[in-house]
Amino acid sequence: MNADIRTRLEKGIVDAPGPEDREFSFSGEDYAFLRAMLKERTGIELGPTKHNMVYARLAKRLRRLGMQSFRQYIEFIGSDAGREELGATLNALTTNLTKFFRENHHFEHLAGQALQEIRARAATGGRRLRIWSAGCSSGEEPYSIAITLLRAMPDIKQWDARILATDIDTEMVRRGAEGVYNASALEGIPHEIASKYFEPHGPDKVRLCAEARALISFKYLNLIEPWPMKGPFDVIFCRNVVIYFDKDTQRTLFDRYANLLAPGGFLYIGHSENLFGITERFKLLGRNIHRKIA
Ligand SMILES: C[S@@+](CC[C@H](N)C(=O)[O-])C[C@H]1O[C@@H](n2cnc3c(N)ncnc32)[C@H](O)[C@@H]1O
Structure with a gap:
């Protein structure tokens, strides 16, 4: 075939x-x-x-x-x-469709309003930054987060900044940790980003630079089972995952995200997902960008 x-x-x-x-x-x-x-x-x-x-x-x-x-x-x-x-x-x-900088407005919001607020909080609370990519598939989403941080935070070395990337699919977690992609995955990514954060890796492959890889921990995690992390997270990305879950499973999941987010923390969800009738613990700020309010 x-x-x-x-x-x-x-x-x-x-x-x-x-x-x-x-x-x-x-x-x-x-x-x-x-x-x-x-x-x-x-x-x-x-x-x-x-x-x-x-x-x-x-x-x-x-x-x-x-x-x-x-x-x-x-x-x-x-x-x-x-x-x-x-x-x-x-x-x-599992359905693992993903790409670098998918729904790019989320990364723009992260680099802008989100980091601005996190920086303001850090003035009193310490330079700690925690982001979770929940349902990270083969890693394009957490690497897009890492590149966004590296570009927006020239002082990132002075921060305790970590990205947790989790998925239920063990093969995706393995591929994410490896950080190697077909060169064609860079189509549509500005040259300035492709040349600075990706390195050639054999004839048709590229690998994320060591600085981006060092920011992320890839782990197996089933979202409907107990989680080992205590948080708090400043930002959670859970995009294009819950479309496959029923409403009750979504209710429980978003409640658990709210419990783990810092006050005022941000949640990004997928373009065809919404929290209407699911939870009132978030306020909608923009295109599938939410702030924890309770
Ligand atoms: C369509 S991909 C989305 C990838 C990325 N978030 C994005 O938006 O590009 C959905 C991912 O959710 C993962 N997933 C589905 N059910 C899960 C569960 N119960 N726990 C953890 N991950 C799950 C799948 O393995 C898949 O990699």
Whole structure:
């Protein structure tokens, strides 16, 4: 199969072959099981019609393991021997689409109003800065934060500044920590940023500069489980993550973010997300930019 079609299938953009042409048998019951398991373990709700996407994303796992059917695969991931494979199942079912400086107005706000207020507070409270990229995928978001800080804070070495970047997908966390990307990921990024903060890494790859990498800790974290961090965070980015969660899961999550944010701290959410009917602990300041008020 051509690589482009395979990618489009995995993203759910085009339909996989109908049941009659499938390499592995995949029943409605199998889909219902995987859908419920994903919801329980990650909070992600797939909706009733994503059979083809699930089939396309998991078929390669079955192929790799030499399995004959989804039933056999489901039995395997439920067994002790299949515990590691269960992690691969969850990794395959998360949607990781991201890019550098996605929704750039958030980074402009961070460099402007947010840092201005954080600096004003630091005059009495000490030069501590904590930012969390929750659902960081392969790292483009936390690296965009790091570059924003490096550009906006010439005195950053005099600060205790840290970025925490977390995701449930262990492969994404690994890739983020590595900080290596296809050179094509820099398309659309101003030359001045690309040349200063990225280094060539082999023929078609680039790597984030050491200064940006040193600001970030990449960790596995499931947002619907207990968190080890105590905070407070000055800023939380949780963008394009909760679109897959139901309202109750969102309510609990945003309440926990409010608990962990410093008074007046900022929360950035994705362009198609909102907090209406979810929480009143934030005030909307601008395009999906919120301030903690309670
Ligand atoms: C579409 S990406 C968004 C990446 C980035 N925040 C952005 O906006 O470009 C969503 C990320 O949320 C992660 N995710 C989904 N459910 C999660 C959970 N329960 N805990 C932690 N991360 C989760 C996925 O693995 C995925 O990498």
